[in-house]
Amino acid sequence: FFPVLGAPAKDASTQASDSLLLSMLALGRAHPFPEGQRLPETLELDIDRTLSCSTSDEFDAYARDHAQGGMPYGMAPLRNEELRILASWIAQGAPPPPAPPLAASTAAQLARWEEFLNGPSMKERITARYLYEHWFLAHLVFDDALRGPFFRVVRSRTAPGEPIDEIASVRPYDDPGTGPFWYRLRPIHESIVHKTHIVYELGPAKLTRLQELFLASAWEPTRLPGYSSEEASNPFLTFDQIPAASRYAYLLDDAQYFVMTFIRGPVCRGQVAVDVIEDQFWVSFLAPERDLSVIDPHFLEQTAKLLSLPAEHRGLVIPGTLWLEFNVLQHEYLDRRAQLYDAIDPQHRGPALDWIWDGEGRNPNALLTVFRNFDNATVLRGFVGEIPKTAWVMDYPIFERIYYDLVAGFNVYGNVAHQVATRLYMDHLRMQSENLFLGFLPADQREAIRASWYRGATRQLAYAHTDRLRSLDHGTQIPFTSSDPKREMLEKLLAQNAAVAGAPDTLNRCGRPPCDRPDASRVEQSVERELQRIASVRGGFVKLLPEVSFLRVRVGSSGGTDLVYSLVHNDAHSNVAFMFGEEEQRLPQEDTLSVLPGHFGSYPNFFFEIDASDARPFVDELQALRSDADLAHFVDRHGIRRTSARWWETVDWLHADLRRRSPRGAGIYDLARYLNL
Numbered sequence: 001f002f003p004v005l006g007a008p009a010k011d012a013s014t015q016a017s018d019s020l021l022l023s024m025l026a027l028g029r030a031h032p033f034p035e036g037q038r039l040p041e042t043l044e045l046d047i048d049r050t051l052s053c054s055t056s057d058e059f060d061a062y063a064r065d066h067a068q069g070g071m072p073y074g075m076a077p078l079r080n081e082e083l084r085i086l087a088s089w090i091a092q093g094a095p096p097p098p099a100p101p102l103a104a105s106t107a108a109q110l111a112r113w114e115e116f117l118n119g120p121s122m123k124e125r126i127t128a129r130y131l132y133e134h135w136f137l138a139h140l141v142f143d144d145a146l147r148g149p150f151f152r153v154v155r156s157r158t159a160p161g162e163p164i165d166e167i168a169s170v171r172p173y174d175d176p177g178t179g180p181f182w183y184r185l186r187p188i189h190e191s192i193v194h195k196t197h198i199v200y201e202l203g204p205a206k207l208t209r210l211q212e213l214f215l216a217s218a219w220e221p222t223r224l225p226g227y228s229s230e231e232a233s234n235p236f237l238t239f240d241q242i243p244a245a246s247r248y249a250y251l252l253d254d255a256q257y258f259v260m261t262f263i264r265g266p267v268c269r270g271q272v273a274v275d276v277i278e279d280q281f282w283v284s285f286l287a288p289e290r291d292l293s294v295i296d297p298h299f300l301e302q303t304a305k306l307l308s309l310p311a312e313h314r315g316l317v318i319p320g321t322l323w324l325e326f327n328v329l330q331h332e333y334l335d336r337r338a339q340l341y342d343a344i345d346p347q348h349r350g351p352a353l354d355w356i357w358d359g360e361g362r363n364p365n366a367l368l369t370v371f372r373n374f375d376n377a378t379v380l381r382g383f384v385g386e387i388p389k390t391a392w393v394m395d396y397p398i399f400e401r402i403y404y405d406l407v408a409g410f411n412v413y414g415n416v417a418h419q420v421a422t423r424l425y426m427d428h429l430r431m432q433s434e435n436l437f438l439g440f441l442p443a444d445q446r447e448a449i450r451a452s453w454y455r456g457a458t459r460q461l462a463y464a465h466t467d468r469l470r471s472l473d474h475g476t477q478i479p480f481t482s483s484d485p486k487r488e489m490l491e492k493l494l495a496q497n498a499a500v501a502g503a504p505d506t507l508n509r510c511g512r513p514p515c516d517r518p519d520a521s522r523v524e525q526s527v528e529r530e531l532q533r534i535a536s537v538r539g540g541f542v543k544l545l546p547e548v549s550f551l552r553v554r555v556g557s558s559g560g561t562d563l564v565y566s567l568v569h570n571d572a573h574s575n576v577a578f579m580f581g582e583e584e585q586r587l588p589q590e591d592t593l594s595v596l597p598g599h600f601g602s603y604p605n606f607f608f609e610i611d612a613s614d615a616r617p618f619v620d621e622l623q624a625l626r627s628d629a630d631l632a633h634f635v636d637r638h639g640i641r642r643t644s645a646r647w648w649e650t651v652d653w654l655h656a657d658l659r660r661r662s663p664r665g666a667g668i669y670d671l672a673r674y675l676n677l
Contacts, residue, residue: 002055005094018056019090021071022083027063028070029077033643038632039074039676047672074676076647099189106149109142110185113202114160116210117153117183122221127214128183129225130239130247133408135200136172137261139188143203147663150192150199151185160184170411171311173238175227194658194667195376195602198260209253213246233311233409235400236304244294248396251403252285252357255365256381259283262402263370263377264602266412267422274372275582276426279570280594281388283368284493285357286395286436292340293396299340300397306333307397310421311409323424330428331466338470345474351440352477353492356393359500366500367493371568371594371601373547375673378601382502383494385594386509386536387487389572390453392433393440402429423579430576431467441485443472449486456585457577507595508535523555523612527563528597530615534567534622535595541625543588545569546605546675550654554611563612564657566600569593599658603673607640607650635677642674 006019033039054062062069072078078086089095102110117128132153139150155176157165164184167176225231225238232238239247251258293299306329342348359366369384370377394402405425411418434453438446446469451458458464482488494501506515507528514529546569553563572590573582610618618638625631635641640650651671659666 004053005090006056019087020054020056020059022087022090023056023059023063024071025078025083025086026070027067028072028075029080029083031067031070032077033068033074035076036641036644039642040068043068043074043676045074045676075642075671076644078648096189099187100149102149102187106142106145109202110151111160113207114182114184116207118160122224123215123219125224126221126239126241127210130214130235130242131210132183133172133235134250134258134403137198137265137407138200138257139192139197140185140200140202141664143201143206145664147659148188148192150188152188154184154186155181156184156186157181158184170413172408173227173232192667193602193670195264195670197665197667198257198264199665200254200257210250213250214242217243217246219243219246230308230312233404234304234308235404235408236300236307236397240300240304244297244300244396245288247400248288248291248294251396251399252288252359252365253363255285255399256368256379258399258403259368259370259379262406263379265407265410267406267410274375274377275576275579276423276430277370277372277377278388278390278573278576279372280385280568280592281370282383282391282490283370283433284366284391284393284437285399286393287355287357288396290351290355291395292337292344296340302340303333303336303397306330306336307401309401309404309409310418310425311404311411323421326421326425326428327461327466330432334432334467334470342471342474348471348474350443350471350474350476353440353496355440356493356497358497361499364500364502367497367502371570373568373601373603374571376601376603382500382505383490384502384505384508384596385568385570386592387490390434391437391486391490392430393436394433395436398429398433398436402426405429420579427462427577428467431462435467435469437489438469439471439474440476440478440489442480443475445485446472453575454577455574457575460577463577507532507597510535521560523553523560524563527553527565527612527615530619531565531595533619534593537593537623539589539591541622542569542591542593544625544628544631545593546677547571547673548601548604549606549608550599550604552607552609552650552654553615554609556611556613561657561660562653564598564654566596566598567593567608568596568600598661599654602667603670604654605673605675606635606677607654608638609640609646609650610638631677639677642676 004020006022039045070077116124117131119125119128132155135153138153140153141148141150154164155167155169157167157179159182164186166184166186167181169176219241221241223241230237235247288294293303308329310326357366364381367381367383369380369382369388371380371385405422410422414422434450438450441449450469454460454463478489478492480488503517504515506517510532513532514525515532516525517528520528545567548569549567551565551567553565555562570592572587572592573585574587575585578585608618621634621637625634640646644650651669655666655668
């Protein structure tokens with residue numbers, strides 16, 4: 001490691017010496033790319049490219065060899081005034097902004113939460129550990145603070161009221177050592193980046209709810225759980241004394257947050273990590289009163305050891321051996337689960353629609369949508385987009401295992417064996433979630449529907465044996481009248497849970513145009529009627545588009561703030577059953593486009609910009625695209641390339657617009673995946 005800022009200037013009239021940062025920025029300024037043009041193919045943009053950084057002593061040689069390698073890399077240069085500000089800051093020693101003092105009300109809430117998390121009784125200590133293990137990735141915020149401050153919960157060697165001495169660990173359940181420790185809320189002072197900004201709100205109502213779930217419920221612990229790998233990696237053993245009803249209710253209350261930790265956490269970095277899921281699918285949850293793991297205490301007593309997770313082995317077992325071991329365990333668990341559910345349904349009537357959790361009619365976490373965008377993913381509340389190819393229903397054992405497989409138990413520094421085992425285990429959990437959904441459909445159609453989701457993979461061991469459909473002799477209590485029961489089931493869920501399903505998706509599910517949002521302005525109605533023509537389109541031009549594009553619509557003299565829409569390209573696959581060779585499973589002729597109002601995701605791949613009056617020709621031209629050359633001409637007219645004179649102005653405007661729309665959830669976008677179109 002070596003410094004890049006350089007030594008501070010001796011006085012305000014001179015510039016910092018040996019500043020690699022300023023030298024790199026000056027290099028970018030001295031060798032700008034042709035304005036508004038594509039970057040040369042020789043300039044590498046792949047996020048997996050080999051990276052290096054010269055020292056100040058090596059910079060002259062670097063500049064000779066890489067004249068176009070200045071900063072901002074592969075983008076329009078900064079303006080002279082911006083360079084002057086940076087130079088002045090570095091000359092002063094690059095001082096960070098002072099940490100703002102906590103408001104009195106914030107400090108009082110912080111003290112109350114630290115008191116709650118450090119209660120002395122065994123019941124309070126086990127509860128605090130359970131909460132910590134589920135919050136360690138969270139950016140905690142008090143619900144009366146619109147823009148923060150945000151906090152991380154950490155384990156500290158020092159008690160509340162003293163400076164925090166954080167106990168660093170890879171996993172939240174790693175042994176904290178023999179000395180005493182306390183759970184503390186540590187302020188986050190660094191810049192908030194959107195891709196890691198997973199917000200969890202705290203407040204008086206949340207505190208009351210947690211006390212009701214964990215402290216007021218009838219359980220009396222007799223021991224503190226240990227930190228051995230075998231026990232700590234399996235939450236069904238570690239927290240077996242906490243009623244499963246409390247644990248499941250806690251997860252359901254903020255289901256989007258927990259699913260977001262799977263989706264936006266460190267585990268979901270890279271194509272191989274996220275190709276375990278489809279590009280768009282809907283998620284719902286088994287109602288607690290129908291979940292045997294919740295209502296029958298013997299269920300988890302009999303199955304907990306079958307629910308062990310890859311982290312137990314800490315990457316010390318080769319993936320093939322571990323894969324076989326978990327196939328055996330999953331097979332045994334699913335057989336046992338089927339037997340226990342058979343026992344409460346002797347007439348084999350099967351599930352009813354009210355077996356799906358309805359959020360008590362008020363919780364918008366009841367129905368979720370997950371979008372995967374090549375090497376990253378996003379989760380939204382409500383059922384968003386067109387009717388998807390697949391859908392999930394998660395029960396408590398699936399929900400908790402996904403969290404401990406992908407979040408709490410994932411070692412970002414782990415070896416290949418650990419990462420492969422984590423990915424392969426997730427295959428089981430995906431199929432089990434899909435199978436729970438299929439169990440609501442007519443028994444004689446389940447196998448065919450499932451096979452259509454796994455074209456080319458139906459002979460896999462996990463598909464055909466371990467995670468096969470069970471209880472096919474059980475019917476369903478849901479009446480179906482159409483030839484497409486999957487669609488009918490999802491439409492029934494939307495109708496039954498309208499109060500928590502989110503606003504009707506008039507852009508992507510417009511049966512009889514025009515479909516106008518009730519609160520849409522006249523400009524929005526006009527623009528969205530045009531965008532409905534490309535929403536949920538299949539194949540054709542869609543395959544040419546980036547994974548995620550932002551469309552800024554200037555309203556001009558119409559008044560009001562400019563509009564933003566996200567164009568989300570959903571890649572179709574014959575199946576997602578294989579870790580590698582994804583391109584072989586691609587079905588571009590079945591790709592779809594979702595059009596979403598507002599901002600979407602953390603990694604925009606391209607920006608388009610039009611006047612509201614040009615919405616119709618924009619859509620017409622988009623529909624006419626047939627080749628990469630067509631797309632290049634389209635970008636010439638409507639796109640904002642990395643080299644555009646308006647590049648930084650557009651980036652700044654989008655960030656400001658995101659802060660306006662979502663002040664608590666806003667963060668800096670990662671532009672490393674921005675395409676060179």
